[in-house]
Amino acid sequence: MPAGILATLKGGPDPAGPIGGVTSEPALVRRLLIGIALVFLAFFLVLPLATVFVEAFRGGLRTYRAAFQDPDALSAIWLTLTVAAIVVPLNMVFGLAAAWAVAKFDFRGKSLLVTLIDLPFSVSPVVAGLAFVLLFGAQGLAGPWLADAGIRIIFSLPGIVLATVFVTFPFIARELIPLMQDQGTSDEEAALTLGAPGWRIFLRVTVPNVKWALLYGVLLCNARAMGEFGAVAVVSGHIRGLTNTMPLHVEILYNEYNLVGAFAMASLLAGLALVTLAVKSFLEWRYAGSIASASAR
């Protein structure tokens, strides 16, 4: 998925004109393919999304608003925003560090590291959550020690943050690695010969060279951090008003047959996703030129 973003990124606006000019499929086949894609999109993406909003507003604007007056709902929103605000900067640092290490240095175990970066994509989030419970839970490996020290990780904010960091770790690193590898180290070396100190090179050369990929990574990471359910469900303990994030709260409301409340909260989550998508598209459109030149030498 992140690689796909980069592909669109590099493609930019197509100067060669309409695709029809280079493909040789007859018009019928082309229409059929486009038709299938559109039907698929409508059925699996647009329809469910629309349903969320329709259900959310079924009781009218007043009930929709009322759904957010509930203190538990407010605390879920607040918790989700807090988690995202902690997780995204953390993964920005981890992602940059990992991508830097992979792209700019040769060392033993490099391919292992690259594989490990992908691990969160392939491991079920529930398993990840369980792993943290086994590590830090009351009966877990570090449990007694943590209890003595008075530190609470599972069923509280640190556990939720840990689980979310784990699940969203690949988004930024995956976005950066191919680009950084492609760019090599000569820009940094040039800056070095020109007398720039290390931190200055990082801020003035390395980061600007990857800023679009970094931004996409951050947007994706943020979207996922707010939406993560599985791993967080295991470690949070579902304590209303305390450790309930927005996705968890949606589930609770739904199970209590509070459909309007559930869909209202869901519509907010979906809205956040849509905003993310819109920001990304806007940036792509606005900065198409510099994005294209960022991938060219």
Add this chain to the structure above:
Amino acid sequence: MQVRAIGIVKEFGAAAAALAGVDLDVRSGELMALLGPSGSGKTTLLRVIAGLEAPDRGRILFGDEDATTIPVRKRGVGFVFQHYALFRHMSVFENIAFGLKVRGRERPSRDEIRSRVTRLLALVQLEEYGQRRPSQLSGGQRQRIALARALAVEPRVLLLDEPFGALDARVRRDLRRSLREIHDATGQTTIFVTHDQDEALELADRVTILNGGRIEQTGTPDEVHDTPSSAFVMSFVGESTSLPVRILDGTVRFRDRVLGVPGEGGRDGPAALYLRPWDVAFTDSDTALAGTVAMVRRAAGGRRAEVKLDGPGQEVVEVGIPVGRSVARGETVRLEIRGGRIFAGRP
């Protein structure tokens, strides 16, 4: 600034040493070319001089100062990369100004920076391009900017790694001339890497020829071309073909025929005779070597005939065709060997 490398050894992992004991002496104000085939260690040597690579053994001297342990950013070198390595998100002006702006306390004033960048843009003949992005420039223009950026910090030595390697022939010629002019104007000690012998011979004051991590010869373009010190230099610089010969009593023999080439005190035994195209001439003498013209081609310095010698070895020699002489493929010709250089061992 005189730049010396003394006994430089550099190994990457378990493979053969990239540099196996290299001594280089670049005089102050000199334009030195490092010439050699791909993988011979040219880039590694340049990077060791710059400080981008630390040598396993040996020392780098700038003048009388030992620069071996001076970090890159304090070493005062200008480095031009084959693929320019311009900062793509900065304008041309900002690229050139970068080295001046990051100087910390010694940073020149804004006006000073502005006037210096403007002067450098003029030096590389791109006055109008200050506000462009690197992506809006052609390859040749980008390399000029990279050169200006390297010169902006007034380096003690300018290092260029295959600076024209990614450019097409015409742009390359222009840029070569510019580099020569800029060098003459600034008197900057300069070392550039190339695998293109024409480039090295045309541009450099002296040429150093590298092979397998060792220096084969250092000398003026004329010296390395006319008096190569090894068979490698002979075959790498300029055109040449070779014949297996035998030295006996100070004479050079090819298939028991004594050639009119002095043996130069070579030891008796098998040797290789290297011939430039003009060391061989067509003749009418019946007793001369006979052969058949296998191919006629046009080279930069005139026309060449590849002649396959009659006899068991079917050796091929290349002959310079004098203006006005017509030679056809398949024609039987007789050849006289007038010169050439003897190196020990078989070709």
